[in-house]
Amino acid sequence: MGRAPEMIGSDIADAQSVLSDLETVSTTSTFGPDVEDVCRQLRTTIVDAAFPGALVPITNSAGRLQILVAATTMMAWRRLAPVLKAFAGPTLTSFSGITAPLPPGEPTAQRLAQTQPAATCVIQIPQDRKSVLSALRALMRVRETIARAPDLQSAVPEPTSWLLARFQDNLNVGRRNAATVILERLKDELRLDALNTKFLEVQLLAAFGDWAAIVSLAGFSSLRLARRPPAISALLLEALYRTHLADFFDAGDSASVHNTYRATVHDLAQPMLSVPLPSTLTPGGLKLYALEMVVSPSRSDIQEALAGDQSSLGWLAGELETHLGAIAPLATSTLTTSPLDDARAALVQVDAVEAVDNVAAALAALEKLAPAELALVRDAEPFSAAFRLIEADAPAGVPSSWIEWLEKTADPSFTNALEIARHGKDEWSVQSSARDPSQVAAFVTALNRAQDDPLASERTAQALPFLVAWLQQDAAFPAPVLAPIYANLLTLFALNSTRSGTVYESSQVLVEALLTVGINEADYASLIADINELAGQAFGTDMIYWVLDTIESFMRASAPDAKSREAFLHSILARTAPLYGRLSIIQRIAVKRLASELGWSLDTLGTNVESVPVDDVSQKLKGLRIAIYSLTETSSRQAKNAIEEMAPTANVDCAADHGGSVRLKALAENADIFVVSWLSAKHAATEFIREHRGDRILLYSQGRGFSSILRAIEEHLKS
Numbered sequence: 180m181g182r183a184p185e186m187i188g189s190d191i192a193d194a195q196s197v198l199s200d201l202e203t204v205s206t207t208s209t210f211g212p213d214v215e216d217v218c219r220q221l222r223t224t225i226v227d228a229a230f231p232g233a234l235v236p237i238t239n240s241a242g243r244l245q246i247l248v249a250a251t252t253m254m255a256w257r258r259l260a261p262v263l264k265a266f267a268g269p270t271l272t273s274f275s276g277i278t279a280p281l282p283p284g285e286p287t288a289q290r291l292a293q294t295q296p297a298a299t300c301v302i303q304i305p306q307d308r309k310s311v312l313s314a315l316r317a318l319m320r321v322r323e324t325i326a327r328a329p330d331l332q333s334a335v336p337e338p339t340s341w342l343l344a345r346f347q348d349n350l351n352v353g354r355r356n357a358a359t360v361i362l363e364r365l366k367d368e369l370r371l372d373a374l375n376t377k378f379l380e381v382q383l384l385a386a387f388g389d390w391a392a393i394v395s396l397a398g399f400s401s402l403r404l405a406r407r408p409p410a411i412s413a414l415l416l417e418a419l420y421r422t423h424l425a426d427f428f429d430a431g432d433s434a435s436v437h438n439t440y441r442a443t444v445h446d447l448a449q450p451m452l453s454v455p456l457p458s459t460l461t462p463g464g465l466k467l468y469a470l471e472m473v474v475s476p477s478r479s480d481i482q483e484a485l486a487g488d489q490s491s492l493g494w495l496a497g498e499l500e501t502h503l504g505a506i507a508p509l510a511t512s513t514l515t516t517s518p519l520d521d522a523r524a525a526l527v528q529v530d531a532v533e534a535v536d537n538v539a540a541a542l543a544a545l546e547k548l549a550p551a552e553l554a555l556v557r558d559a560e561p562f563s564a565a566f567r568l569i570e571a572d573a574p575a576g577v578p579s580s581w582i583e584w585l586e587k588t589a590d591p592s593f594t595n596a597l598e599i600a601r602h603g604k605d606e607w608s609v610q611s612s613a614r615d616p617s618q619v620a621a622f623v624t625a626l627n628r629a630q631d632d633p634l635a636s637e638r639t640a641q642a643l644p645f646l647v648a649w650l651q652q653d654a655a656f657p658a659p660v661l662a663p664i665y666a667n668l669l670t671l672f673a674l675n676s677t678r679s680g681t682v683y684e685s686s687q688v689l690v691e692a693l694l695t696v697g698i699n700e701a702d703y704a705s706l707i708a709d710i711n712e713l714a715g716q717a718f719g720t721d722m723i724y725w726v727l728d729t730i731e732s733f734m735r736a737s738a739p740d741a742k743s744r745e746a747f748l749h750s751i752l753a754r755t756a757p758l759y760g761r762l763s764i765i766q767r768i769a770v771k772r773l774a775s776e777l778g779w780s781l782d783t784l785g786t787n788v789e790s791v792p793v794d795d796v797s798q799k800l801k802g803l804r805i806a807i808y809s810l811t812e813t814s815s816r817q818a819k820n821a822i823e824e825m826a827p828t829a830n831v832d833c834a835a836d837h838g839g840s841v842r843l844k845a846l847a848e849n850a851d852i853f854v855v856s857w858l859s860a861k862h863a864a865t866e867f868i869r870e871h872r873g874d875r876i877l878l879y880s881q882g883r884g885f886s887s888i889l890r891a892i893e894e895h896l897k898s
Contacts, residue, residue, distance in 0.1 A: 231255035297719030353857030409457035410605035420463030588635035657692035673712035694736035731884030800826035809856030817885035
């Protein structure tokens with residue numbers, strides 16, 4: 180696997196086109212043929228796949244030689260800037276490592292800006308011939324040094340575990356298209372077997388409530404029979420309920436519920452209705468367990484599992500009591516079992532269900548066996564297969580909670596740490612692990628202790644999206660008692676962005692959570708510091724929407740320190756000004772509107788807000804009918820105004836219905852593009868929209884703010 184191209188163009192053909200265009204507008208002949216020769220070589224960095232960006236010498240209208248620097252991503256900039264500063268820093272040129280906009284009005288700069296680089300600057304050079312030659316030769320040494328650097332990307336391809344973490348990161352914030360791209364890559368590169376790939380597809384569809392699509396998956400019948408994680412079982416059961424029974428149940432049509440279950444659902448669900456119940460079982464899945472008791476009254480294991488709180492069963496709880504009597508726990512068996520019997524039973528569970536907790540229970544049972552009994556289990560079928568599975572998957576033991584996982588991360592033999600984290604997010608209950616303040620304190624202590632070890636720190640950083648997904652499963656999320664965990668995880672996101680340049684989208688979830696639960700002045704100051712660390716001193720265009728979402732979150736939430744909030748918002752928004760020339764039309768409108776809400780104009784920072792970028796998004800919006808669904812009505816109205824400002828002929832409708840309606844049905848059936856604000860619309864209306872939308876374009880915005888809505892539309896129109 181070779182190094183990913185970092186040249187200005189997205190592929191070699193695009194890069195060559197940029198170079199050809201620049202050759203026609205760039206001129207340096209004033210300084211002689213030897214200078215021109217070096218300049219020509221530097222311009223070819225545009226098509227050099229090994230070079231992180233481009234160095235473009237130009238002679239401006241005043242006859243001065245300048246070097247335009249552009250990098251496609253902030254990661255590429257962070258790779259290029261230190262080398263530039265080392266060879267061509269302030270002793271030879273004006274370069275200090277800080278980004279700056281390209282000069283307006285210069286044809287070369289305008290053509291370079293069309294590639295929408297993430298970071299740019301202009302290097303000024305003293306204009307005597309000796310200084311010019313010295314600076315250009317230094318820049319050539321920059322290119323040669325980077326060319327000689329080891330190709331770390333090809334030596335260490337991106338691990339599958341990292342791709343899975345990014346997949347989860349996108350699901351956490353509702354970026355369906357981005358998650359789908361990663362899933363397709365996992366398929367194309369054969370990173371996972373077919374069964375695990377299908378599990379990820381189920382997880383993706385379930386995250387957006389696309390239950391009918393899950394039931395319609397090719398191979399659904401095989402999925403219900405396969406060995407699978409409990410979380411997948413819970414999703415498959417919920418899909419069956421939502422697709423076949425939910426409408427009848429909500430209407431109180433008992434006869435149709437029972438008849439449909441017997442005729443259609445029973446055979447599909449029965450292989451998945453095992454005990455113990457999955458920890459992530461949803462109310463729909465629980466109702467299938469209850470209906471199975473009616474069909475199979477002998478299922479005493481289900482009767483025992485359903486004993487206790489039956490509020491999720493609705494009117495079905497009363498029917499069960501009428502038909503079967505009150506559901507009560509079965510009498511505890513007085514039969515005693517031997518350690519060998521316990522080990523065999525645990526191994527059977529390992530073979531049947533792919534669960535971390537099952538492996539942990541089996542390991543605990545095996546530890547109690549004498550050597551002769553252990554040998555007997557190892558060699559006897561059907562237990563030997565499960566025994567081999569444990570030996571392969573748990574060479575260093577299996578944690579049963581996040582605290583135990585964090586304690587094991589420093590162990591070099593804990594090689595499947597991220598795989599266990601991926602399963603643990605579903606199996607380890609938030610309530611049992613972190614509801615007690617003492618447990619919260621223990622979690623934070625384990626988290627901080629892991630940062631003292633380089634290996635543990637790296638593993639924790641890679642598992643951050645799974646930790647956020649685990650927290651989001653809390654029915655009370657965001658919970659004030661868990662604020663210390665939210666804050667410490669956000670700090671780790673900030674530290675990880677400094678080390679690797681990676682900013683996971685899930686960090687936005689924690690920012691929103693901390694602002695929602697309410698924090699004191701000291702914690703508010705720490706939150707602002709973490710966000711500044713995440714954004715960096717010179718963030719690029721690839722982070723602009725993350726910054727805009729953060730600004731909107733702060734503007735919506737109450738502040739324990741109004742002055743600190745005002746200073747922070749003005750500071751971070753002002754840092755978008757140098758990027759303004761490289762922003763798309765939609766991004767510019769979002770920045771201008773937020774600046775206006777804060778009571779100031781970008782004109783005061785010397786930004787030319789009247790310049791129009793080369794951007795065809797506004798052209799594509801002309802005449803389109805766009806529908807926006809969000810419960811945060813101010814955000815949908817702001818998005819509507821922004822779209823109509825950019826494309827006056829676009830027709831934008833906003834909706835905030837809590838359920839289905841005639842108007843919502845008409846919008847779903849007739850809009851060219853329908854955007855659903857994912858975080859503020861997880862209820863029946865979303866399913867109603869999807870049901871009537873069919874195969875038409877349905878987009879999900881990841882935040883509650885209007886900039887998230889604009890981002891979803893822009894990414895769709897550009898894809």
